[in-house]
Amino acid sequence: MDALALYEKARAHEGSLAGFYHHNVRLDTDAGPVLVRTPGPAAEEMDLRLWPEAAVLEAIRPYVTQVPRLLHAHTDPEFQIHTFVEGRLVDDLVPDGKARLPEAVLDGVERFFGELLRVPDGALPPVPADWPSNGDTTAFALLLLDGVRAIRARADAAVEGLYQELRVPADPGRLLAERAAGLSARPFRLLHADIHRKNMILTERAGVVFLDWELALWGDPVYDLADHLHKTGYARADRERVRAGWERVAPADCRVGLREDAAYYAAYEEMKSAVVDTVRWGRRIALAATAAERRALAEELRGKLLRGGRHWGGGMPVRPEGIERAAVRWLGGEG
Template sequence: MSGDAGVVEGPLHGYHHETYVVPLPGRPGEAEPVRWKCREPRPGLLWFDRRCFASEEELLRALQGRIEGIPDLIQAGSAGLQRFIEGETLGTLYGSGGGIPSSLLGQIVSLFGQLARVRPDSLTAERTCTSVYRAAEGDSDGFLERLILFTEEEVYQRNMPDFKGLFCDLGLDEVSFEKLRECVSGLTRRPFHLLHADLHRENFVVDGMGRLWTIDWELAMFGDPLYDLATHLYLMRYPRDQEDLMVEQWCEAVESESVVPGSSDGWEKDLPKLLDFKRAQSVFTDVIRTALSLEEEERTADASLLARAGDRIRQVLSAATVPLGIKVPAEESVTAALGRWCEERAESAGVMAGAAVPGGA
């Protein structure tokens, strides 16, 4: 595409996609080449979140002119390219747990207001989520139940063959999901609209003019608007005063911009429940990712490595004791459980390698 393979950058760092940046001649009025990104999912990866749209690029095309600060797109042959946003991520500029300038906070609030105007019947982008995971309009309880069901079936049960022993050692089982449902049920009905569903600091890019851009729309869905706020708060880790301000301004934005009133109804009661769900959901994803990171390190006998991994797992377990109805195992118990899992994986890999070699034991 560029005419010079030497100017192509990549693959860029990222978990889910292999991404390359390609400079192409600018459009009329643009003197300099413009950089575009070409990416596709990495094969063989674990996915822990629902995909509700057939194509992120198709969604972005449908949102042009409706949502500000999203990447432009061009079609280059069979490849759909997103414009590479030049700037720094919010996480690079303002790390997790720190406050952000009011000008940027205001732009995030404005984004929520724009999302509130995009109703399920007003968007042409193809949706692929099955009826099993799609709740009826306004059924916030049903929406959350389907998120729980996805975590239970596609994260917990699907990975049971590889992680059953570790889950058991950490006190995670089917009862955990029963407790979670009891803890978070009874949500107020709210009209559904478009959710980004992954608004964290690395998905915001600040350009040289101080404008905020929102990237990575692949987890977008239609659903309870309060879930988008809960996910945002959970991932951003605002200081308490700024978190309170965001909640206040979010309520004003979605109520004033939403096509249907009531987007913030019952938030005082329901926001803690949705945050509890996010804490519970993270337990299963973080346990799997942390264990796999040990396997990738290939230094599983390193006691300090196991200890650090055990500490990460105990932190996520501690945050979810109430919604999952669990007790956090002692530090040495978690470390020992991770050690056993690593040993079992190594033994299993050895058996499979032996079976693949003629005459192997």
């Protein structure tokens, strides 16, 4: 396999598969299809990062079966080549969270968490010296909150104007920081930290394969469950099935304080979503082609602000028409 030739071919390719931080291009080779994964244009960082994705995939290969195989990693230029996973995105199967997912998906999620929770820490790349100590869930939660504070603080004048008009406070995590001291201590584990419908592919032979390891972390395993439940938007019965499956496969010391602390991390995810999506949805509203599209997006953003605002002490958010006007006023000149 001529990796650099595949990289150049991927760069020249006009279309790419979805990805916020990466471009993903399927290419056919004599050995079968591969996925060439290259960094996308400088997307705003909205998430914590700990390790290079290739280092994670290489480390977990003996322990986690439901992942793409890393075939090549290159640093200059930066790109990876993975096996191409044939199948259907779970988001294409049931995108809206109202209908039940196939049993094969739910079984795959349970099996995946069981494998993930048993990856030995000695197999993983080292963490920085200032990373929270193993088991210090409070420090881990505060690290997550610092990431949201950084997103909020780096707003330029236009985004700051939108934040202020939509009543997103300068420190949206203040109340959650006060609650973080009450989290139960649990041993840290490898976290995928971005498991959702568009990162899961249902295959005929391997079951569910889990993609996009660029945001993997070393931290509180209960956060990984809560993050997954938030981002995946299961129907209620499936949500309880996944939660119960996690409890079945998790070691006893990882289950301490599960219900209370999963609720804390769910609150964190709602707060973070409101901060991040004020910008993302605001830009979508400003660029929307029709009045109907603008209104639908504004109603979605209002729902996010309502849910997130509960955790920073906010009142009723701005009405949809006010959100539309604010987005166009502050972000209408972007892009």
